[in-house]
Amino acid sequence: MPPALAESSTLPYSPVEVASRFGTPTYVYDAATLRARARSLTGRGATIRYAQKANNNTAVLALLRAEGVVVDAVTAGEIHRALAAGHEPADVVYTADVFDRDAVEALHRHGCPVNAGSPNMLAQLADAGLEHLPVTLRLNPGFGHGHSRKVNTGGTSSKHGIWHEQLEAVLTQATSLGLSRVRGLHMHIGSGSDFAHLHHVCDAMVAAAEAWKAAGGHELEVISAGGGLPIPYRKGEDEPLDLDRFFEAWTEARDRVCAIVGREVELEVEPGRYLAAEAGSLVAEVRGTKTQGEGDDAVDYLLIDAGFNDLLRPAMYGAYHHLEVFAADGRELTRERDYVVAGPLCESCDVFTQGDEGVVQSRRLPVPEPGDLLVIHDAGAYGAAMASRYNGRRLTAEAMVIDGELHEIRAREPIDEQLRYEHIPDQLQ
Template sequence: MSNPIFSEKTIREGVANYGTPFWIYDRATIEKRIQELKCFDTVRFAQKACPNLSILSIVRNAGAVVDAVSAGEIIRALRAGYKACENDKQVPQIVYSADIFDHDAIELVKKHNIHVNVGSADMIQQLADAGVRSNLTLRVNPGFGHGHSKKTNTGGPLSKHGVWHSQLKDCVKLAQANGMWITGLHMHIGSGTDFEHLATVCDAMRDASRRLGSHIRMISAGGGLPIPYKEEEKGNRIDIQAYYDLWDKTRKDIAQSVGHDVALEVEPGRYIVAESAVLVAEIRAVKKQEDKLFYLVDAGFNDLVRPSFYGSYHGISIVSKDGRELGPEQDVIVAGPLCESGDVFTQEEGGYVVTRKLPTAQVGDFLVLHDAGAYGSAMSSNYNSRRFAPEILQNNGKLEVIRERQTFEQLMENEKIVSL
C-alpha cells in the first residue's frame, strides 16, 4: 500500500530527526477535506478526533468552527484562537456538546458564554441554576442508531447520548420556564453513512422539529462521515453532494414549516483529519510462532488503540531503512511492545487476530500505519509507562514539530512518593 501524501524520503527524514514512533500530519489534506464540506452553512470540527493546537489552528484558518466535549477542549479551542460567542445571532465558534457538565465545564460555559448542545433535562436545569440564560441546541436520540462498531452507535435505547425523542416537549418547557429557548436541533446517531438509513434520520429530524415550534434556527447533521480505510474502498468515497442534498431538503422542509430560514451544520471529526496522518514505527523483531510470522514494532495500542478497541482496519506499508527493495509479500501479524495479548494491529472486532499481506522486512525497517489522524494520538495513553509520541506536521514541504515527545520526567511529574 502506498500513501502519496508522504514519500519514503519523508518517512526516513522523520525517523532520522524524531525517532520512532511518531505521528505525521499533512496540512494540505486537512484543508482539502474542509473545503469539500463548504456546501454546508457551517462546518464544525469535532475536535475530539484530533485536538492538537496546531491542527485546531489549521482548521480555524480553513474556515471551520469547533465543538468541545470537555472543559479541556474549551480551553484548547480558546488557546487555538477561537472566540467566545458574543450574542445568539452569531454562529458560535465553540459549542459545548457533551452528555453532562462537570463543575469545570459549566464554569467555563458561563464565563465565556459558550453555546451549549444539551443532552438531558438535567443539563438545562444545571445551566439555569448557574444563572445562564441563553439559547440552546438540543441533541436528540431518535430511538435508533447506526455505526461500523457497536461502540460507535450513538442512538437507540442502549445509547447514553441525547434526549429521548418522546421527552423533547418536556425539555422545551423546562428551558422556557427558565428563560431559555431551544433554537437548534442536533442529531448524530453513529459513524458510517448508509443513504437509505440517512433518509430515516432526516425523517426523524423533521419530526423532532415539529415539537419545537417556530423557534428553531439551525439543524445539525452531526458527524460520522466515513473515509475509505481499505485500499479497495479508495475509489468509492462518500458522495458529499448527495449527503448534503438529503440534509438540504430536510432543512428546506423545516424552514417552510416554521416560516423562516434554517441554517444547516455538519460536525465531522474523522472525515477532516483521518487521512491526513500516519503513525510511523520501527520493526524491532521478526519472529515465527509455529507457522505464524510476526513483525513486532515499537508502537502499541497505547499509541493507536483503534484496532484493539474497535477492531478497526488501518492500511499498513513498509519502508526499508536503507532504500533497498523489499522482499516478496508474506502473511504477517503486526503487534506492538505492550505486555498485553491484545496489542495487535492486525485484528478484527471481537479480538480476532488476522494476518496481512506485507513485504518481507528486516529489523530496523519502518512500518507505517495509514489513515491514523482521527482518534489516533487523541486516544493515546501512558499504559506500560510508555511516553506520548511526538506529532509532526508536513507544512508546505517542511516538517515541523507540533508536539514534542514526552520525556520520562514529564511522565511522572505529577506523582509523588508518600512518606513510609
C-alpha cells in the first residue's frame, strides 16, 4: 500500500513522500518560493546579487541565474559552484576578508571581480599580477547589527571589512599598487535589520562616497548593500519586511552618492537568507521520545535523526525554527506535549529548541510515535550550506519541488566517501 499523504497547509510537498523517496534527514526547497522571492527584488533598478553562502546548491544557483540574479562567492569552491551552475565569471564577485591561495588561482583562471575586505588583499592582488581585476572595497562602517552577536557585521568586534576611516589611505595604496579598476563600495547591513539602522548604513555609504571623492584617482561606479533583508522565522510575530521602504532608502542613498561623485552609480543589493530561507525545510524522522527526571521537574525529549551537523543555526545562534509533526501513516495526532527536540550527536547542544545562551526550551507539539516525521521550517538558508560530517555523519540529501514534482538535487553522501581522502601510513598498519 502506498504511504498515506501527510498534508500541511504550508508545505508544497508531502513529508511522507520525501522520507520514502530520499530517506531522512532531507532538505527540500520549493522552486516557486525561490522564484517568487527573486521576482520581488528584480525590476527595482538594482542589481540583485545572491550571497550564495546562504545556500550554494548548484540547482538553487541555476534557478536564480535564470531569474536574472547574479552571485557572490566567498571561496574558490563557491566560484566553482557558480560557474558549474552557468553563471558567467564576470557575474561572480569574490568577496572575502582573507585572500587564500585557492582563490588566487581561481581568480587567475576566471578573472572574477573582487570585493576586498582587508587592505592586505589589495597588495596580494597586485603581487599575484591581478591588478587589472575590477575591485570593490568592503567597508566596516564602524557600527553593526545582527540577529545574534555572532552575525554582527560591523564595529570593532567584527573582523569584516576595511575600517571606514582607512578608506582614503586604502584608495591611495590601490593607486600606488597599480590597481586599475577600483570601482565600488560595499557595506554589509547586518542580517535582520530595522529601518533606523538601515538609514544609518545608507548615511555611512554617503559619507564613504565623500571620502572616495576626496581621495581622487578612482571612478566610483557601484555601491553595494549586503544583507539587511530579514525573514519572519516566528510567523505572525516577526515584523513583516517593507521591501518598498528598503529600496526607497537605498535608491535615495544612491542618488546622493551620484550627486557627490558627479556620475551615474549603479546600486547593487546582496541578500542571502531572504532569497533562500523560506523556500527550504528539513524533513527528519522521529526516532524516539524519553523523559529525563520525575514529577514537576521532568523534561520530555523528542529525538530525531537530524543533528546540528545538518542544521547548525539553533546550536550556533539559538535560532528559532518553526517545527511541525506529521504522522507517517496519516493518522490524526490528537494529543500534545511540551518537548525539547534533540538530535543524535554526542553533544549536549544538539538541540533544535534552545535560546541564545544555549538554554534548552520546550515546544508544544503533537505526541508522535517513532517513525513519524518532524519538519523544520525556514531552513533553506544557512542549513545544508553549513552542514558537516561531525560524528561521522553523512552530508544530507537535498531535493527541490519543481512544478509540483519532487526532484533530487543532491544525493545523500555514501558513508564510504568519508574515507576517500584518508590514508593510514604503513608505519601504523
